[in-house]
Amino acid sequence: MKKIGxxxxxxxAVLALWSWLGGAAAAYVDESEVEMLLSAKQVNLSALKQKGxxxxxxxxxxxxxxxxxxxxxxxxxxYNLGWKSPDAAAVLMNDVRTQHRGLxxxxxxxxxxxxxxxxxxxxxxxNMRHDQSPLFRDKAACALxxxxxxxxxxxxxxxxxxxxxxxHSPNPQVRDISAKALKIHxxxxxxxxxxxxxxxxxxxxxxxxxxxxxxxxxx
Numbered sequence: 648m649k650k651i652g653x654x655x656x657x658x659x660a661v662l663a664l665w666s667w668l669g670g671a672a673a674a675y676v677d678e679s680e681v682e683m684l685l686s687a688k689q690v691n692l693s694a695l696k697q698k699g700x701x702x703x704x705x706x707x708x709x710x711x712x713x714x715x716x717x718x719x720x721x722x723x724x725x726y727n728l729g730w731k732s733p734d735a736a737a738v739l740m741n742d743v744r745t746q747h748r749g750l751x752x753x754x755x756x757x758x759x760x761x762x763x764x765x766x767x768x769x770x771x772x773x774n775m776r777h778d779q780s781p782l783f784r785d786k787a788a789c790a791l792x793x794x795x796x797x798x799x800x801x802x803x804x805x806x807x808x809x810x811x812x813x814x815h816s817p818n819p820q821v822r823d824i825s826a827k828a829l830k831i832h833x834x835x836x837x838x839x840x841x842x843x844x845x846x847x848x849x850x851x852x853x854x855x856x857x858x859x860x861x862x863x864x865x866x
Contacts, residue, residue, distance in 0.1 A: 674701045681705045685720060692727055700730050707734045715747045722753035729760045731797055736762035743770050744778075751783055755790045763797035765805055772809040776821055788824035792831040804863050807832065811855045814839060814848065822848070829855070 676698055684691040695702055710721045722742075725735050739761065742754045755774065758767045774787035795806060810832075813825035822841035830836055837858065839851035
């Protein structure tokens with residue numbers, strides 16, 4: 648009986664693992680082959696895509712072992728694959744405030760294409776509002792406008808609220824890029840002009856805030 652019990656437990660364990668893997672064993676992906684595809688004169692994105700999501704753990708590991716230049720290449724790959732990966736998001740978040748221009752831009756763009764985490768929205772909003780570099784601020788806004796591809800309508804409330812709050816910024820560039828991101832998402836401006844008087848801006852912001860409440864109520 649003990650042996651039967653052990654066999655049964657073993658069977659349950661195997662079934663649990665099978666279920667955890669989505670009903671199919673993960674395919675083996677050769678790391679050296681992935682390195683070769685990354686190191687080619689032009690990254691072979693098509694071949695990487697053909698490997699499916701099983702390539703993601705390999706890319707994550709290579710990212711952690713890479714110099715800044717290759718990290719930027721791998722972040723570009725994550726962006727173009729567009730597959731959710733908490734592990735990819737975690738390693739990218741480590742470089743979301745790097746001062747290396749190429750890597751910073753690729754990381755900011757890639758994050759929303761590997762994750763729907765509220766932390767991603769929050770860190771991009773913070774970079775957009777407070778980074779010392781106008782370029783990094785602008786490209787964080789671009790990431791918020793175009794690259795949050797996994798967000799549900801409910802999750803977009805946090806994004807819209809952050810952009811509307813940023814319309815209060817004392818920095819004219821931040822007001823401008825926040826308004827542009829909102830227009831890209833909604834097709835609307837609510838009459839907001841970044842260089843208008845504080846009174847006029849406040850009026851438009853109140854209109855945006857009312858819109859957000861209606862949006863939330865209709866979810």
